[in-house]
Every structure is written in structure tokens, then in C-alpha cells.
Amino acid sequence: MSEILENPHGNCSLGGANAALTAIKRVIPIYHSGPGCCLQTTAGEASQGSVRLPYYVQYTSLPCTNMLERDVVLGGVDKLDRHIAAALEILDADAFFILTGCTAGIIGDDVQSVAKKYQNLGAPVYAVNSAGFLGESCRGYEIAIKALLDNIVEPKPQKKNTKLVNLLGVMPYHDPYWEGNLEEITRLLKLMNLKVNTFFSHDQGIKEIKSSSSAALNIILSPWLLKSAAQEYEERFGIPSLRWHCMPLGATETAAFLTAVGAALGLEDKAKKVIAAEEKYLYRYLETGIGVQNWRRFSVVGDASTVISMTRFLANDYSFTPDCVIVTDCVFRPDDKERITDALTKLEYSRPPEIFFTGDQWEINNTLARFDQTMLLIASTNEHEFAMSRGLQFFVAAYPNSERLIYNRTAAGYRGALTLLEDIYSNL
């Protein structure tokens, strides 16, 4: 936390919370922060994932209290109060989340009581302590999920929906493929007759988040995020979690994932059928590439879920050789590091890559430079310059991505395997 990072691969917790909450249909954040935070975090997190912006509100259309010295000295809650009143008057949303920046966090403005005042008047206004100094984007994402659990999720679900699952662990915008990935995994789970809450994506909103407490299973597609949220769902609503160590990609990983979901919900046969049909579809295409495509040594830099997903797919399903994997997430729990390392090293038959945990560009570049056999680098825009200087084949699959427009392109499941291979063998 006290380290100085060159070119960080993430934003602050305010940015992370904002990126997540603005990915929910008809939700508007109200910034209680200094004037720079609003633009910096929306530009920094939400728009650097996939070269697009949150669809409901963004940038300068977000209400912000623009806290100045006067508000720091005298306290900023009165100004916040006025801004909420104004926002409610001119903006239409299903929920407003007050997001605090560092300034409000340091002076200890009691935003909770302001939110309460509006809730008592029947307005859906909720307070989120998201001061940037609390951590980085990942923390912001967890803060956002906690805010949903505290304020939106139905506290007393009437009855369990045995066909409903919550799909969590995918950080909106931070994962450049987030929306396409959610679509692909949802498609597969729907084939198993399941209904899927993804919270974030264009056809989801407050209604789906509310209903998440009646789900039969939480599926968390991340090796380390949302530990406390998983625990809360379990303790409050009796919903167990299936943690999958990455975004499933390719036939091997996705089949294992669907089998695990089937086992958790008693849908083993259904899973088998879906896997068989999907593999048939995938392999029909893959066959046509045999003899045309050649082998690669590769390295990956990015968030934990992405690097695991890329490494396992390319090594297990495509016989590529992984050289070096750099995890840029700020993973602080030793057991999480172990889980990530396991996922990256316990491969089907490939020699395991060397693994590093760092988000610092200088360290990343120096580390990558040691692997001079690498031919393909899958990373973020931050590593583009390095790849160019070495003449490496390169494409962006992790945050920050300021060079590649991604709408619904996916790097998940069966369809994602095909599009990813298309990426690897394009513009050669």
C-alpha cells in the first residue's frame, strides 16, 4: 500500500466503486469529493477498460459536490444535501449512491445520515464510504457489492428459487471483456435451464440485484475477490458459493466449470449435454485451423482472473508454452496468492510459467525482459510499448485498455475461445 507504483494497472477504490455501480441499469452515483476526483475516476477506471463509457450517466453528467476548502473546514454535508435535492429533481434513476472521495473520508463527513434523511422521504439514496485511500479498484468493486448487499438486496426473500444463480467476481469495465464474458457465461448457464443474475450488464438492474438473496448458488469467477460478500450471502441467506479460479475459457476449463456448477445444483446430466453440444460446435471450427496455425511461447500480464484464464486456455487447450505470468492485482492474503499460483502452475502437461505479483511498470518491464524467448505478449496498454520495443506479437486483454474498442467481444467459454484465437492469428 505504501509502495510507489509506476503506471498502475487500476484506479482507486472510488474509481472501482463507480465503475461497478454505473454498470447497473438506471443507477446514478452522486460524488461527494473534490472537483478532480469525479473526472479522474470516471476517465481512469470506467473508460479505460474497453474504450467506452458507462451507458446511463458518465463523466460531467455525474452530480458532484466539488468539495472546496470551505467544505473541508466547515464540513461538507450541507452542500451534499443540496446536491442530492438537486439531483433528485433533474435526474431519473432507480437508485442514487453517494460515493465519498478522500476529502470527505478524511474529514469524516457523515454521509450516512444525509442518505437516511432522503430514504425517510422515500427516495432511493444510499451512502457508500468509498474514499480513494481505502484501496484500489478491486477494493472499490467489493465496496460496491457490499453497498448493494446493505441497501438493495431483498433482506427477507420469500422463497428460494432453485433455478436462480448469481454470477459475481467480474469487475465491470476493469475487465475489458466483462460484458461479452457475462453474456457468454450466461448463455451457457441458460442452456442448463438456469436463470442468471449478473447485476451488471444492459438487461440487469435493481430488480435482479434485489432477487439475488433468493438464489440457489453464487458463482464467483475470481480466485480472490468477494470473500466477505460470499460469507454474507451464506450467513444471511444460506446461499453457498462456488468459487471458480478464473473466467472459464476454452473447452477444458469451461467443461470443468460447467461440471462443477452441475454438481453443485444437481444438474450433472444437463451439464454433460451442454458440454457435448458446445464442444462439437467449437471443435468443428478448430479442426479447420489445424496445420495453418503455429505454436507460440507466451507471457501474460494482468488481473488474476485474466492471467489464469489465458494461461490455462493456451497451455491446456492449445499447447502453447507459458513463460512468465505477472499478476497486477494487489493480492494481499497469502492463501489467495497460493490459490492463484496453483491455478497457474497445475497445468495439464505444460511446463509451468514463472509467476510474479507486482503492479509496478518498472518491475513488470524488467521481469518481462528476462524472458527473451517469449513471442506473444497478452497484457494491457501499459505493456504495449515494451512489446513494440521487442518486436513481440501483442494484444490487449487486461486493464488499462485505451487502444481497443470492446463491446460484446468475449474471452470466455466456448465462443470466447474462438474469438481469442482469431485475435492471436490476426494481423500477423
Next chain:
Amino acid sequence: MAKKIKQIAIYGKGGIGKSTTASNISAALSTLGYKVMQFGCDPKSDSTNTLRRGDYIPTVLDTMREKQTVDVEEVIFKGFNGIYCVEAGGPAPGVGCAGRGIISAVELFRQQHVFETLDLDIVIYDVLGDVVCGGFAMPIREGIAEHVFTVSSADFMAIYAANNLFKGICKYSNSGGALLGGIIANSVNKPYSKEIIDDFAEHTKTRVIDYVPRSVTVTQSELQGKTTIEAAPDSEQAKIYRRIAEKIAAHENSYVPQPLDGNELRTWASKWAEKLLELQND
């Protein structure tokens, strides 16, 4: 349903005997059989000294400074009669933000569900009393302490601090914050001391829950690094602390005080200044 943990904040002007009172109340509550935690919210971090034979303990903020993540078990220490002692601590004098320090420390305990895990009955926050910024108001916000007691002597500056605290309580009272349990009058030896505090209570529509005389027993006990409850359990002073502890344990209904505004407070004080002058001349 989990039992309800009684969370109490004790505020008062620095040096007024707030930590002495808080520690003696904690000690008395523990001897009455309650599981107690005393949470010092003062950057001086000496709230719990007399519960631990004068020992200073590593503070939450010290630990935070050294490590990336703080395990609360590293900052909870057992004191007299099994009382859990915690000091929030603060930054080095002259730097950083002590108020935010209090917020961080209290938040940390909430996040890690410490009170529930330890199965506590009562938590006492001992807080620097001038409520100078948002951080020092943290313990009286919604979801933290429910009842606030203020320790005040008859000194004008102590009463001024108590009045400020009442303002803070009023501010948070509409949003589910803590309410006032009452005033603990401290160092009440002269008859007029009691009258001054009673009069202040009347003007602010508050109540004095008890009167604690200045006593050499307290000083003697503290010099041994002990509370009066530990060092002189049979003394008159210990009886008073036990009486207050019983009242606090039984206390249910707190209320919103009516603080005086600047002018009212000055007028009230000057009226007393004249009276005291008369007493001196008599």
C-alpha cells in the same frame, strides 16, 4: 438472535478525569460480572493505563503504520479482571489526521466483528471530548455507541466542552446517532461546584447521573498504575464508581440535550462568575 451489546461513549474535556472515570467504570462493571472492552479514542493513548498496571499498549494506528493489514487480535490486550483494552492511538504529534485515525480504528473493529466474536456485554469508548472534527464524532454516529455520558467538572472550560458535545449529539440525533445518558460530575468538592453543574444541567435539559468528589485515593491508586476499584475496592470512592457502573449497566433511555448557544453560554457563565465573586467576598 445475538444478544445486544451495550455500547457507551464517555466524552469529556482533556484532563478532566475522563479516562480515570471510564477505567473505574470498566473495572467496576467487570467486577459486577460483565464482559467489558474499553476502547481508548484519544491520540495520547493512555486511556487504559490504569487497567494494565500503568502499561502502555501498542495502538491500532501503531500497528497500522507498520503493517499492511491489521489483525485485531494484535491490538487487544487483557487488563484488570479480564477487561479487553484497546487504544486507537494516533499519528505523531503535528502530522497526519487524528480524527481519521479514530474512524479507521473503529471501522476496523466493526469490519472484523470483534465485539460479537468476543461475546462482549459492554463496550466503553473513552473519547477526547471537544468533538473537534468528524473523526471524534465517529463513536456517536449511528450503529456505534448508543448512549453518551460526559464527564465534567464545574470549570467553565469543561462545561464548554460538554456543551459542544451536546451540539454534536443534537446533530446526529435525527439520524439514529447516540443520545445523552447524562453528566458524570467530577471533582465535586465545594458546594458551589455541585450547584454549577446542576444549574448547567437544568439549562440544557439534561441530568447529572452522579457526583464524584476529588479524592486522594484516586491519585494514590493511579500512582500504583491501578484503578481505585482494583487498588482500594473498599474505599468510599470505589463505592461511588460501583454505583455509577450499576446505573450505567441498568441505563436504557437516553435523550436529546438542549445545548446553549454562544451567547446563552456566556450569559450563563458570567452570572456564575458574579455569584462566585460574591461568595469569595463573603
